[in-house]
Amino acid sequence: MGLRSAYASAHYWCSSRHTLGDRTVASTTNFRAMGAGGPILDVEHLTTEFRTTRGLLRAVDDVTFTLDRGETLGIVGESGSGKSVLVRSIMNILPRTASITGSVKFEGRDVGTLPKAEQRHFWGTQMAMVFQDPMTSLNPVKRVGHQITDPLKYHMKMNREESNARALELLRLVGIPEPERRLRQYPHELSGGMRQRIGIAIALACNPKLLIADEPTTALDVTVQKQILDLLKGLQRELHMAMILITHDLGVVAGRADRIAVMYGGRVAETADTRVLFRNMKHPYTEALLNSIPRIEHESHTRLHAISGRPPDMVNPPPGCRFAPRCLYAQESCTAELPPLLPSNEPGHRFACYFPPRPDRSGGVLMAGTGKAHLRDGDDVLLRVENLVVEFPAGRNRDVYAVSGVSFDVKAGETLGLVGESGCGKSTTGRAVMQLPHPTSGSVKFDGVEMTTLSSEDLRRTRTRMQMIFQDPISSLNPRRKVKDIVAEGLSIWGSTIGTFSKTRVNEVLDAVGLDPDIVADRRPHQFSGGQCQRICIARALVLD
Known part of the structure; x- marks a missing residue:
């Protein structure tokens, strides 16, 4: 249609x-x-707080806008x-634990x-x-x-x-x-x-x-x-x-x-018409977000510009500007007082910064560059998949060919991107490599070992060296378990929980994915955003090295 x-x-x-x-x-x-x-929508001084065991968490702080x-x-x-x-x-x-003040009309x-x-x-x-x-x-x-x-x-x-x-x-x-x-x-x-x-x-x-x-x-x-x-x-x-x-x-x-509102730490950091914002951004956080995007003029495997540090703890936010601990332009006064939304010289453009960045930034096309994955012959590959076929029964003597004749290889330290439309078999290919499910036919060799012929116990041991980050982070996390237990599960299964090793290792991987262990370890998945849940999934996958 x-x-x-x-x-x-x-x-x-x-x-x-x-x-x-x-x-x-x-x-x-x-x-x-x-x-x-x-x-049609008028939001004034909207503030949302949650009661937690650590204290009052202010997730949204004094947000005002119209639509x-x-x-x-x-x-x-x-x-x-x-x-x-x-x-x-x-x-x-x-949920009922939330307290909302302000007006939403x-x-x-x-x-x-x-x-x-x-x-x-x-x-x-x-x-x-x-x-x-x-x-x-x-x-x-x-x-x-x-x-x-x-x-x-x-x-x-x-x-x-x-x-x-x-x-x-x-x-x-x-x-x-x-x-x-x-x-x-x-x-x-x-x-x-x-x-x-x-x-x-x-x-x-x-x-x-x-x-x-x-x-x-x-x-x-x-x-x-x-x-x-x-x-x-x-x-x-x-x-x-x-x-x-x-x-x-x-x-x-x-x-x-038509308009953009950039949020940081529960507050609006900058808001403006779209063209105005990209032409004349005034908040360092907006600039940092733009600089972290891959650009089409960058060569393949160019390192991205990540924003250093972590987002603020919303139970105990830093004094003054919440972005100050991560800001390249922060001055002493930035930590003394929370900056209000100040107007710029263009209508509708407001920003919460006392020392906005200079306007001498280079632009760029907001697109990722293209990388090349070459298929090779030889024995020096970590993973080799040949003629992989996965079929599923569809009832009435019908089968669905989810994966048909897929072949590729990956060397240690390489990244292979598998791209295609929804339903084309990408996720099934990844699961079949892990033998979830077992392939209908074909070969999957990991470090020279044929995965498709391994016994259940040998396959279980091999999977400690192969981990998967699932597409849907929230449903792949146990909602009843705390983050520290979810991440440490692999260590527990394989007997690596002696002394303080487990806690130290869990803290290391949580810190590596940008989550503060002291804040997140005792919380459960429903208390996090989708992106934070994905970081927890990454930490769980990395914990066994």
Whole structure:
């Protein structure tokens, strides 16, 4: 389906829902009639705190902004900067341990004061959210079709036939192949990219006025990423929908957002129109984020410019500017007083810095360079995969060829990039190398040892030298265990927990991935952002060396 027909279909459903009966109109008219003028979203002095065993954690601190109809606001910042907590505070979907102060007004009404009955109709029809982690945001025991049709039946009062037709249309809209078949599948039967597209389809089901996209393309390959972002932008124009786009990727917001807000330590460090921000950035953190992006003019394997140090401890934040301990331009006064958002000489451009960086920065194209992976013959390779085939039964004497005849090799110290669209077999190839699952045929040799013929015990021992970082960090971590126990699990299994070695090693790998062991060791996965959970997964993979 082309974009034009997709937009026309969405517009049809947006209009036709008013003709499905008086109940549909009654359930949505009160909201649609509100706020004919002014910004669609007005956030003032929003502060969100959590009660923890270490004290009060202020995840969002005095954030203020507005969002107009049809406008896209990009919120950028590294893991733990408060981006996801901010938008969950706006939607009022935080746990009871959270305390929210300030004001969030949607079309003139304070969201926090809405009765529970109105809030249930508010979510989905007015505000909708695409969550960062599709595996945990989808119900694992419900078919995909039911998860899409449920809000249509509840909010739009569609019958079964209408909701099923709309669900098929939504799947086509977000580029899901074989939509009739996917409706009958469960989330675990889909690739990570497909699960994310299902989440986008659910969010768009009731044509909300405000779409909040929390890292919406994290699980998507590069070819589909542009299609999804183009689709969201096109639907936004057709339906005059406002959008908040949360991302780590400055390249995404550079081409998609009208305005950008850069967050650090729970506060807005800088905000401006997109073109103004990239032309004349005033905060050292914004500059550091831009410098950390690979550029197309860099040679392959050029070392990236990482930001030194760690994000602040939000229970005990540093005095003054929270970025000062990591800032190249910090002066003594930066640690004495928290800088307010100061206006620049361009309208709408505000920054929280007393000593902004100089404007003599070199630009660059926000794209990664290209590397080359050469296939070679010889015995000096660490990993050699030849003619790898993985098949899965698909019922009724049918098999699915997930991987077919794949061959490659990797030397010690090398990095091989495996690229392809969602569902093309990338993850299955990686799992098959680890013998999860066992390949249907082919050869996998690690350090000269044929993996496919090893006994269970020998394979178990070999895996201590081969580790995997999974695509979905949150669902791959045990939610009941503390971080220190998750990371130390490999040491415990292999008897490396004598004396203080285990604690020392766990602290080393946590520090290596940019997490403070004293702060994170006794916390559980649900207390971290998606990016922080991924760092924990990396630490777990590295702990056995």
